[in-house]
Amino acid sequence: MTDQSSHATLMARRSRTLGPAYRHFYDAPLHPVRGQGVRLYDAEGRAYLDAYNNVPSVGHCHPRVVEALAAQAAELNTHTRYIHPKIVEYGERLTALFDPALSQVMFTCTGSEANDLALRVVRAVTGGTGIIVTSNAYHGVTADLAELSPSLGAANPLGAHVRTVAPPSGVDGGASFAAEVRTAIASLQAAGLRPAALLFDTVFASDGVYLDPPGCVAGAVAAIREAGGLFIADEVQAGLARVGSHMWAYERHGVVPDIVTLGKPLGAGHPLAAMVIRPDLLAEFGAKTRYFNTFGGNPVSAAVGLAVLDVIRDEGLQENADSVGRALQDGLATLAQRHPEVVAEVRGTGLYAAVELRGAPGTAGQGISWLLNDMRRRGVLLGSCGSHGQALKIRPPLPFGEDDLAELLTALDEGLSQDGLCHILGA
Numbered sequence: 408m409t410d411q412s413s414h415a416t417l418m419a420r421r422s423r424t425l426g427p428a429y430r431h432f433y434d435a436p437l438h439p440v441r442g443q444g445v446r447l448y449d450a451e452g453r454a455y456l457d458a459y460n461n462v463p464s465v466g467h468c469h470p471r472v473v474e475a476l477a478a479q480a481a482e483l484n485t486h487t488r489y490i491h492p493k494i495v496e497y498g499e500r501l502t503a504l505f506d507p508a509l510s511q512v513m514f515t516c517t518g519s520e521a522n523d524l525a526l527r528v529v530r531a532v533t534g535g536t537g538i539i540v541t542s543n544a545y546h547g548v549t550a551d552l553a554e555l556s557p558s559l560g561a562a563n564p565l566g567a568h569v570r571t572v573a574p575p576s577g578v579d580g581g582a583s584f585a586a587e588v589r590t591a592i593a594s595l596q597a598a599g600l601r602p603a604a605l606l607f608d609t610v611f612a613s614d615g616v617y618l619d620p621p622g623c624v625a626g627a628v629a630a631i632r633e634a635g636g637l638f639i640a641d642e643v644q645a646g647l648a649r650v651g652s653h654m655w656a657y658e659r660h661g662v663v664p665d666i667v668t669l670g671k672p673l674g675a676g677h678p679l680a681a682m683v684i685r686p687d688l689l690a691e692f693g694a695k696t697r698y699f700n701t702f703g704g705n706p707v708s709a710a711v712g713l714a715v716l717d718v719i720r721d722e723g724l725q726e727n728a729d730s731v732g733r734a735l736q737d738g739l740a741t742l743a744q745r746h747p748e749v750v751a752e753v754r755g756t757g758l759y760a761a762v763e764l765r766g767a768p769g770t771a772g773q774g775i776s777w778l779l780n781d782m783r784r785r786g787v788l789l790g791s792c793g794s795h796g797q798a799l800k801i802r803p804p805l806p807f808g809e810d811d812l813a814e815l816l817t818a819l820d821e822g823l824s825q826d827g828l829c830h831i832l833g834a
C-alpha cells in the first residue's frame with residue numbers, strides 16, 4: 408500500500424483523527440517507513456540522507472540500542488520506586504560525564520519534563536519566580552514552559568515573571584548578552600519579582616544557533632548568580648557529543664551550570680530525559696517535596712541510555728562529530744563564499760550548523776522554506792531555525808560520515824544555485 412492514493416488517504420485520516428495542532432514538514436509530507444544509520448527510507452524504497460534529526464543520536468534503529476531495549480523489555484520493566492541496578496548504573500555513567508559539582512540526576516521522559524522539574528527546583532531553592540530566557544527560546548510543552556517559550560508566537564503570551572534577552576552574537580556578543588541579562592534582572596526586581604533562573608539552550612538553536620565566541624555566556628551566568636538566581640543549561644538540543652569538542656555545549660564556554668536538562672539524544676529515539684544537578688540544590692528540593700515520574704527512569708529506558716553511551720564510546724562518535732563537524736563548518740563556509748548573493752552567514756560548531764539567508768527575515772524565511780522542499784526533492788532532509796525560520800538548521804545523527812557530508816554539500820550547492828531561490832530573495 409504505497410501508492411499516492413493510500414498516502415492521500417492516510418493524510419486525510421491523520422488530519423481527521425489527530426486534528427489541526429500537529430504540523431508536518433515539507434509541502435509533500437514525508438512518509439518514512441524504515442530508518443538505518445543516517446538514512447530514512449520512504450514507502451517506495453527511496454533513501455533520504457538525514458541531516459536534520461538529532462534524536463536518533465547514534466543513528467536510526469541502532470542494533471545495539473534495539474537489542475538492549477528488547478532484552479530489558481523481555482525481562483522486567485518497573486519504575487524508580489523499586490531498586491534496579493541499571494537505573495543506578497545509568498545515573499552513575501551519565502553523571503560521570505559532567506563536572507564533579509554536578510553529581511546527581513533525576514530521570515524524566517521528555518526534555519519538557521526535565522525543564523519543568525528544573526523550574527520547580529529553582530523556585531523551591533531561591534524562593535524567586537523570575538525567569539530569564541532568550542528572545543526566540545523554546546523550552547517545552549507544559550503550560551509553565553509555554554509561558555517562557557517566545558518561539559511559540561504571540562498567541563502564547565509570556566508569563567509576567569518572564570523576561571527575554573537577545574542571544575549572544577558577534578564578537579562582543581558576550582558583553583551585550585551580560586548587559587541584557589542585567590537589564591532583565593533589574594526589570595524583574597523593579598516589578599517586585601526575585602530572579603530565580605537564567606535558562607537558555609546552550610546552542611541557542613531556535614534563536615538561530617549562536618555558539619561563538621567560546622566564553623560568551625560567562626558574564627550573563629555571573630550576573631544571574633550575583634542576583635541570587637541559578638543557571639539552568641538546557642542541553643536538550645545541544646548535548647551528548649554533538650558539538651564535538653566537548654560532550655556538552657556549555658563546556659565550550661568554561662562555565663559550570665547549577666542544573667543541566669537533557670533529553671532528545673539520550674535515548675536515540677526512546678523517550679529518555681534527565682535533570683543533572685548540584686546535590687546541595689537537590690537536598691533542599693528533596694527536603695521540601697517528593698518527585699515520582701511513573702515512566703521516567705524505568706529499567707528499559709536505563710538499558711537504552713546505557714547502550715547509547717556504549718555506542719558513543721565504542722564508535723568514537725564524539726570524535727566523529729568533531730572531525731566531520733569541522734569539515735561541515737569548513738564546507739559551509741566555502742558554500743557561503745560561492746553563493747554570496749544568497750547566503751548571509753554560516754554559524755555553528757561540530758554537527759550543529761545554521762546557514763542564514765540574505766534579506767529581511769520574512770523573505771529569508773520564505774527562501775528557507777523553498778530550499779527545504781528543494782533539498783527534500785534531492786533526497787536530503789534539513790530543518791530551519793531563527794525567529795522567521797530564516798536559517799537552515801543542519802543537525803544530523805552523530806555517525807554522519809565524510810561521504811554523507813560530501814553528498815549534503817553537493818546537494819546544498821545545487822539548491823543554493825537555483826533561480827527559484829534567487830527569485831524569492833531578489834538576488
Ligand SMILES: Cc1ncc(COP(=O)(O)O)c(C=O)c1O
Nearest residue numbers: 517518519546547608643644670
Ligand atoms: C531546547 C529544547 N528544550 C526543551 C525541549 C522540549 O523537549 P521535549 O520535546 O522532549 O519535551 C526542546 C524540544 O524541541 C528543545 O529544543
